[in-house]
Amino acid sequence: MAEYKRGFTVGTFDMFHIGHLNLVRQAKEYCDYLIVGVHSDEWVMCCKNRPTVISYEDRAEIVGAIRYVNEVVKNETHSKMEAWKKYHFDVAFIGDDWKGTEVWNKIEAELKSVGCDVVYIPYTQGISTTQIRQKLKNLAVEKMEKK
Numbered sequence: 001m002a003e004y005k006r007g008f009t010v011g012t013f014d015m016f017h018i019g020h021l022n023l024v025r026q027a028k029e030y031c032d033y034l035i036v037g038v039h040s041d042e043w044v045m046c047c048k049n050r051p052t053v054i055s056y057e058d059r060a061e062i063v064g065a066i067r068y069v070n071e072v073v074k075n076e077t078h079s080k081m082e083a084w085k086k087y088h089f090d091v092a093f094i095g096d097d098w099k100g101t102e103v104w105n106k107i108e109a110e111l112k113s114v115g116c117d118v119v120y121i122p123y124t125q126g127i128s129t130t131q132i133r134q135k136l137k138n139l140a141v142e143k144m145e146k147k
């Protein structure tokens with residue numbers, strides 16, 4: 001038995017990479033049942049102001065196929081309390097790049113009031129969806145310059 005019963009994390013998981021895998025693998029070590037929220041395409045367009053490379057359906061299917069993930073849910077909100085009301089998890093996970101930020105200090109306090117902890121998972125340095133996008137752009141530019 002793990003320390004917590006039901007855990008929750010949420011992200012875009014676009015172009016699923018090793019940082020995403022490390023996050024869900026470590027999260028699962030803390031809980032028996034891991035629920036992963038995947039942002040809808042509309043949420044990403046609205047909040048990150050860019051379209052995803054991979055569609056919601058495919059991102060959700062990829063995340064759901066990871067052995068550490070017990071359930072995938074579509075996420076269309078910023079509010080962790082709204083998610084908590086739906087899924088009643090007793091721990092929420094997020095990369096430690098968010099630790100100490102105003103946003104997560106507030107979320108921590110809100111979740112604490114309903115008996116839910118927040119665990120910060122070590123962020124994997126040197127990789128992100130943004131970095132992959134940039135690398136692909138650089139490669140395309142290099143290719144154009146060689147022509």
Ligand code: CTP
Pocket residue numbers: 010011012013014019020023093094095096097121122123124125126127128129130131
């Ligand atoms: N994450 C991580 N290590 C990374 C990248 C992401 O631990 N190198 C974690 C984030 O902290 C978050 C989750 O993975 O808890 C989902 O992050 P997401 O925003 O989907 O991925 P990023 O690669 O960070 O995407 P972007 O570059 O668009 O912000």
